[in-house]
Amino acid sequence: MLLAKLNASGEYRELERKASLIRQHVIRMLMHAGSGHPGGSLSAVDILTALYFRVMRIDPENPQDPDRDRFVLSKGHAAPALYAVLAERGFFPVSWLESLRRLGSPLQGHPDMRKVPGVEMSTGSLGQGLSVGVGMALAAKLRGSGCRVFVLLGDGECQEGQVWEAAMAAGHYRLNNLVAIVDRNRLQIDGETEKVMALEPLAAKWRAFNWSVIEIDGHNFEEIVPALERVGYAQKPTAIIAHTVKGKGVSFMENQVDWHGVAPTKEQGLQALKELGGR
Amino acid sequence: MTKPMATREGYGQALVELGRRNERVVVLDADLSKSTQTVRFAKEFPERFFNAGVAEANLIGMAAGLAASGFIPFASTFAIFATQRAYNQIFQSVAYPGLNVKIGASHGGITVGEDGASHQAIDDLALMRALPGMTVLVPADAHEAYQATLAAAEWEGPVYIRLGRPAVPLITPPDQPFTIGRIQVLREGDDVTLAACGHMVKVALEAAEELERRGYKAAVLNVSTLKPLDQETLLHWASRTGAVVTVEEHSIIGGLGSAVAEVLSEECPVPLIRLGVRDTFGQSGKPQELLHHYGLTADNVVEAAEKIIKRKGGKNGQSDT
Numbered sequence: 001m002l003l004a005k006l007n008a009s010g011e012y013r014e015l016e017r018k019a020s021l022i023r024q025h026v027i028r029m030l031m032h033a034g035s036g037h038p039g040g041s042l043s044a045v046d047i048l049t050a051l052y053f054r055v056m057r058i059d060p061e062n063p064q065d066p067d068r069d070r071f072v073l074s075k076g077h078a079a080p081a082l083y084a085v086l087a088e089r090g091f092f093p094v095s096w097l098e099s100l101r102r103l104g105s106p107l108q109g110h111p112d113m114r115k116v117p118g119v120e121m122s123t124g125s126l127g128q129g130l131s132v133g134v135g136m137a138l139a140a141k142l143r144g145s146g147c148r149v150f151v152l153l154g155d156g157e158c159q160e161g162q163v164w165e166a167a168m169a170a171g172h173y174r175l176n177n178l179v180a181i182v183d184r185n186r187l188q189i190d191g192e193t194e195k196v197m198a199l200e201p202l203a204a205k206w207r208a209f210n211w212s213v214i215e216i217d218g219h220n221f222e223e224i225v226p227a228l229e230r231v232g233y234a235q236k237p238t239a240i241i242a243h244t245v246k247g248k249g250v251s252f253m254e255n256q257v258d259w260h261g262v263a264p265t266k267e268q269g270l271q272a273l274k275e276l277g278g279r
Numbered sequence: 280m281t282k283p284m285a286t287r288e289g290y291g292q293a294l295v296e297l298g299r300r301n302e303r304v305v306v307l308d309a310d311l312s313k314s315t316q317t318v319r320f321a322k323e324f325p326e327r328f329f330n331a332g333v334a335e336a337n338l339i340g341m342a343a344g345l346a347a348s349g350f351i352p353f354a355s356t357f358a359i360f361a362t363q364r365a366y367n368q369i370f371q372s373v374a375y376p377g378l379n380v381k382i383g384a385s386h387g388g389i390t391v392g393e394d395g396a397s398h399q400a401i402d403d404l405a406l407m408r409a410l411p412g413m414t415v416l417v418p419a420d421a422h423e424a425y426q427a428t429l430a431a432a433e434w435e436g437p438v439y440i441r442l443g444r445p446a447v448p449l450i451t452p453p454d455q456p457f458t459i460g461r462i463q464v465l466r467e468g469d470d471v472t473l474a475a476c477g478h479m480v481k482v483a484l485e486a487a488e489e490l491e492r493r494g495y496k497a498a499v500l501n502v503s504t505l506k507p508l509d510q511e512t513l514l515h516w517a518s519r520t521g522a523v524v525t526v527e528e529h530s531i532i533g534g535l536g537s538a539v540a541e542v543l544s545e546e547c548p549v550p551l552i553r554l555g556v557r558d559t560f561g562q563s564g565k566p567q568e569l570l571h572h573y574g575l576t577a578d579n580v581v582e583a584a585e586k587i588i589k590r591k592g593g594k595n596g597q598s599d600t
Contacts, residue, residue: 066348066349070348112375112376113347113376114376114377120347121343121344121347121372121376122371122372122375122376123371124371125367125370125371127336128336128340128367128368128371128372130340131336131337131339131340131341131343131344131368131372132340132341132343132344132347132372133344134337134340134341134344135340135341135342135343135344135345135346135347135348135352136344136345136347136348137344138329138341138344138345139344139345139347139348139349139350140348142305142326142327142350143348161336162334162336162337162340162368165331165332165334165336165337166337166340166341168332168334168337169331169332169334169337169341172332173329
């Protein structure tokens with residue numbers, strides 16, 4: 001028991017190292033591109049790292065396996081974080097990353113499933129990913145597949161009505177193979193979510209739509225991993241409200257709303273990389 | 280003769296046939312399954328039928344997720360809700376990723392009747408036509424709707440099928456396979472081309488008969504695939520007759536008339552009259568009354584045809600050597 005715990009904490013330290021590497025990729029990609037969304041990419045890195053390096057049953061060698069777990073990045077503007085994770089996981093060469101947002105690059109500003117191996121859904125227009133996740137979870141049930149579907153939403157995104165249409169449907173169809181993760185960094189483009197359009201009580205909203213709800217620290221793997229692995233136990237879909245910090249890992253970006261959609265300059269980027277333990 | 284049937288009935292019957300043939304076919308609806316006729320499939324294959332409730336955006340998203348997992352979803356609701364309430368969902372989650380979603384949209388056009396403008400889709404074809412990679416079908420009768428639905432299931436990629444509410448006469452043979460992207464020439468003629476889609480094909484045929492009584496020979500084209508448009512057939516008849524009238528139960532902005540005008544103005548600029556709803560909204564009324572009010576009867580087509588034949592300098596037949 002103790003040994004298992006020690007092994008797990010060793011693995012979590014490995015995930016932390018991986019997440020730090022992913023964050024460095026994100027900063028470099030945005031520096032190269034000269035545009036993009038650092039804040040919401042950095043807040044989602046630990047969740048994505050846990051999914052792709054520990055939780056999800058996926059195989060980069062066989063990306064079309066019908067029984068693979070699915071991930072939908074409903075908050076498509078966090079694409080740099082997803083691309084970095086997919087590259088590190090072996091879905092495509094890491095060298096692709098510097099082409100982010102360039103003309104002709106597979107790495108579009110928002111994910112395009114037709115261009116990038118491992119991307120399961122084209123997203124970018126907020127509010128749509130959970131509906132797609134509901135469809136994928138229904139498909140898994142129909143096929144009798146044990147695969148699971150994970151959807152990452154922004155907290156501001158939960159202001160879209162379609163999210164609640166999808167939440168209602170998932171509760172109705174008792175999709176216990178579906179997990180919605182809300183990246184609760186409390187900031188959206190125009191400011192604090194609670195000032196722009198209050199989301200609280202957010203957990204109660206998901207519960208009211210017949211979801212099982214867990215609240216976690218979205219930067220602590222000891223909380224992230226067990227929460228993601230809890231899927232399937234209840235006869236309900238699972239919502240994980242992951243409390244995160246926008247811009248996590250870079251001191252001058254943390255909790256700063258202005259870093260939602262602005263790329264770092266070269267100078268800022270190098271400073272950020274230094275903080276993240278890069279060169 | 281068989282009695283008139285709504286195109287949505289042909290759709291509903293075809294879905295049942297598809298359900299038997301292919302277990303990858305699933306059907307979704309948004310609380311209108313009796314109206315859209317998906318109820319037939321729901322009864323026979325309840326495990327493959329999903330009701331989204333009154334939630335069209337989620338209807339389209341769910342269909343996209345099913346398609347991304349290898350199923351062939353037919354998502355149905357009224358044309359006005361499918362296209363207007365879920366346009367961004369169709370753009371982002373269906374057309375952009377090129378997913379294999381079929382949208383069966385009933386109650387297209389003004390012949391919805393008494394429910395009025397809020398329920399009459401007069402811009403759905405324009406909206407769907409503007410989406411890259413979207414295939415747009417407008418069957419003329421229940422037989423063609425049946426065949427078009429079967430063809431849509433075989434077609435790889437998103438398809439929009441526009442269906443109607445009222446029973447309309449059967450004018451195409453029941454067993455004629457539907458070829459996506461091909462105009463059907465229902466009548467040949469040298470004086471004018473009548474290009475129509477949906478319920479207006481029958482109207483164009485009636486007009487052609489009346490024109491014949493008046494000494495004119497009209498070609499009648501059933502443009503049941505609005506996109507990709509069969510340019511070759513259209514240009515052949517436009518150049519042979521030198522005059523074209525389009526007839527559609529849709530705004531003259533963005534639908535069949537626009538599609539034909541785009542091709543003709545670039546490739547074969549002949550006189551053209553577009554008959555359709557003229558940049559206005561529908562209203563309540565009986566379908567026939569509405570067609571009369573908006574100028575979509577056989578008489579209106581005859582009048583337009585005579586006018587355009589005169590504009591191009593008379594009938595072609597007499598000047599032939």
